[in-house]
Amino acid sequence: MERQGGLRAARKDGKTDTQAQDYLLRLFRNVSVQDKSARDALNTFLSGKGDVLLTYENEARLAERSPCRGPPPVARSTVAGRSASAPRAPT
Numbered sequence: 001m002e003r004q005g006g007l008r009a010a011r012k013d014g015k016t017d018t019q020a021q022d023y024l025l026r027l028f029r030n031v032s033v034q035d036k037s038a039r040d041a042l043n044t045f046l047s048g049k050g051d052v053l054l055t056y057e058n059e060a061r062l063a064e065r066s067p068c069r070g071p072p073p074v075a076r077s078t079v080a081g082r083s084a085s086a087p088r089a090p091t
Contacts, residue, residue, distance in 0.1 A: 010020030032050055035041040038059045045053040046066050053063065 010017070010023075015023075033041070033044050035044055038055045041053060041055055042059045042063055044050065046063065053060070055063075
């Protein structure tokens with residue numbers, strides 16, 4: 001997640017930077033596994049470990065085709081993450 005994007009979204013919701021950081025810290029305390037790649041995270045999740053998979057869209061689409069755990073639920077909202085080297089779309 002892009003730091004400024006996450007802070008901007010928190011501000012839009014009326015939260016301070018500290019509140020946004022506290023939220024992320026609480027979230028990560030519940031993370032049982034932090035794999036080194038999105039594919040490894042998907043494989044770990046499909047093997048039965050964890051209740052939630054936070055991943056890239058292409059990995060979520062791959063998970064939809066897996067018979068291991070049934071169709072995955074899809075969040076109503078998502079976070080747009082960008083690589084520091086990725087070009088930005090004009091706004």
